[in-house]
Amino acid sequence: MKDPRIQKLADVLVHHSTELKEGDNVLIEAFDVPHDLTNTLVQTAAKAGARPFVHLKSNLVVRELLLNGSDEQLSIVGENELALMKQMDAYIGIRGSQNVNELSDVGQEKMRLYQDHVLKPVHFHERVNNTRWVILRYPNPSFAQQAGMSSAAFEDFFFDVCTMDYARMCTAMAPLKKRMEMTDRVHIKGPNTDLRFSIKGIPVIGCSGENNIPDGEVFTAPVRDSVNGEIRFNTPTIYQGTSFSDIYLRFEDGKIVEAKADKSDKLNEILDSDEGGRYIGEFAIGFNPYVTRPMLDILFDEKMAGSFHFTPGQAYEIADNGNRSRIHWDMVMRQTADLGGGEIWFDDELIRKDGVFVGDGLQGLNPENLK
Numbered sequence: 589m590k591d592p593r594i595q596k597l598a599d600v601l602v603h604h605s606t607e608l609k610e611g612d613n614v615l616i617e618a619f620d621v622p623h624d625l626t627n628t629l630v631q632t633a634a635k636a637g638a639r640p641f642v643h644l645k646s647n648l649v650v651r652e653l654l655l656n657g658s659d660e661q662l663s664i665v666g667e668n669e670l671a672l673m674k675q676m677d678a679y680i681g682i683r684g685s686q687n688v689n690e691l692s693d694v695g696q697e698k699m700r701l702y703q704d705h706v707l708k709p710v711h712f713h714e715r716v717n718n719t720r721w722v723i724l725r726y727p728n729p730s731f732a733q734q735a736g737m738s739s740a741a742f743e744d745f746f747f748d749v750c751t752m753d754y755a756r757m758c759t760a761m762a763p764l765k766k767r768m769e770m771t772d773r774v775h776i777k778g779p780n781t782d783l784r785f786s787i788k789g790i791p792v793i794g795c796s797g798e799n800n801i802p803d804g805e806v807f808t809a810p811v812r813d814s815v816n817g818e819i820r821f822n823t824p825t826i827y828q829g830t831s832f833s834d835i836y837l838r839f840e841d842g843k844i845v846e847a848k849a850d851k852s853d854k855l856n857e858i859l860d861s862d863e864g865g866r867y868i869g870e871f872a873i874g875f876n877p878y879v880t881r882p883m884l885d886i887l888f889d890e891k892m893a894g895s896f897h898f899t900p901g902q903a904y905e906i907a908d909n910g911n912r913s914r915i916h917w918d919m920v921m922r923q924t925a926d927l928g929g930g931e932i933w934f935d936d937e938l939i940r941k942d943g944v945f946v947g948d949g950l951q952g953l954n955p956e957n958l959k
Contacts, residue, residue: 593747594625597801598632600751604797605722606678610637614678617643619650621684621726629680641672647690654694654702666705673714684726688734688884691829696857699828703861703914708902712916717905724750724801725887734884749878749888754797757804760958763949764806764873765794771934774810774871776896778923778930780820780836783898785810787871791907804876804891809909810868813842819898822927823882823889823920830854831884835919837900842867844900859900864913869903872896873932873940874920877955886918893955894924894943896932 602608614633618626626642633640657665673679691699715721725731732742772788790808797803821835832855838846844866849855859865876891883889890897901915922943923930929942939947945954952958 590624590628593751594628595632596751597747598625598628600754600797600801601629601680601722601724602632602636602638604754605799605801606680606720608633608636608638608678612636612638612677613641613675614638614680615641615643615672615676616680616682617645618682619645619647619684620686620728621682625682625726638678641676647685647687651690651694654691654698657698657701659701659705662701662705666709669706669710670714673710673719676715676719679715679719679721681721681723682726683723683887684728684731686728686730688730688826689829689831694829696861700861700914708914712902720798722797722799722801723887725885731883731885745878749802749876752802752876752878754803757958758794758796760952761794761796761804761806761875764875764945764947764953765792767934767939767947767950768792768806768808773933773935775933775936776819776930777933778819778921779822779928781818781921781930783815783817783819783839785816785842785868785871786814787811790909793904793907800887800891802876802879802888802891804879804893805872805874805897807870807872807904808907809870809903809911810842812867812909812911815839815842815868819921821919821921823892823895823922824884825886825889825917825919826884827858827915827917837898837919839868858915858917861914862912864911865901865915867900867911867913868898869901869909869911869913869916870897870899870907870918872899872918875945875953875958877958880955882920882922886920889920890918892920892922895920895922897921 630640727743727746732739776783792808818838824833835849874891874895897918897920901913903911924943932940
């Protein structure tokens with residue numbers, strides 16, 4: 589018997605996130621996911637009058653293709669995937685990887701080929717800008733292990749957070765979005781962290797289940813050359829199949845001029861992917877009340893209550909500061925009191941202290957008010 593929570597999740601993705609309607613083409617791309625959710629999405633999309641298309645993928649197979657693929661071969665892959673994506677009105681991407689480190693031994697040059705031929709044209713440029721899209725992870729024992737939870741407990745947590753009342757969240761985040769739209773100068777303080785930058789004139793986007801599940805952030809981008817200071821991130825991160833911790837970045841006039849971590853050489857290799865890799869493409873404040881500790885998965889971690897993320901690499905064109913890059917690496921800082929706290933100031937006004945919103949009209953985003 590099908591788990592009713594799967595149908596509830598499919599309803600969120602089809603009716604809230606992508607708002608599928610009669611005649612829409614929707615691509616459902618599933619990596620290492622049980623067929624129950626994929627089949628339910630096909631059925632739910634069809635009932636809404638949409639035309640579902642499906643790509644079933646495996647990270648084990650993707651790894652082999654990247655290790656053995658040539659420039660010309662990956663170019664053909666990208667051309668074909670781009671041609672299909674251009675015919676889509678919506679996209680639902682489900683990630684269920686059994687091993688988050690599956691791509692860790694793919695060399696940087698091969699990753700650059702993938703980024704140039706597939707990731708940038710198909711996803712950064714076409715899918716992000718020209719479809720209604722949503723991405724989510726799927727609960728499995730590997731994901732539960734990352735979160736330090738039993739499989740059953742993690743599954744319960746997953747469905748609670750992914751099917752929460754996102755319409756209520758949308759209402760609660762409106763004052764923060766408005767306040768950020770009025771802001772010029774941002775000052776962030778915390779342990780080994782003192783950052784200053786401007787967000788003046790950059791669009792501000794509120795996210796309540798439209799593009800990510802789970803969701804809960806308001807994002808923009810810093811004026812590209814305005815970032816100065818330093819930050820030491822206190823949340824582990826996995827990027828291109830490699831895990832990193834204790835990342836430290838120092839900025840001068842927008843550029844990362846010093847970068848250290850537990851894997852400093854690999855960190856700097858990724859940041860040197862291109863010129864834009866050492867500039868910031870996104871600044872976002874997270875507030876999902878159910879996500880309170882790292883899961884080692886960015887779709888969850890960047891939404892943590894009391895967090896913000898700062899992103900080397902590609903800017904979203906809907907909140908554009910002009911930065912272009914092969915990479916887009918969300919790095920997360922938690923500012924809760926148990927981790928030493930921290931402050932976010934907008935134009936000399938304290939907005940959030942130790943992870944708790946204190947600015948006028950913003951308290952509705954605190955966990956006790958959002959659940």
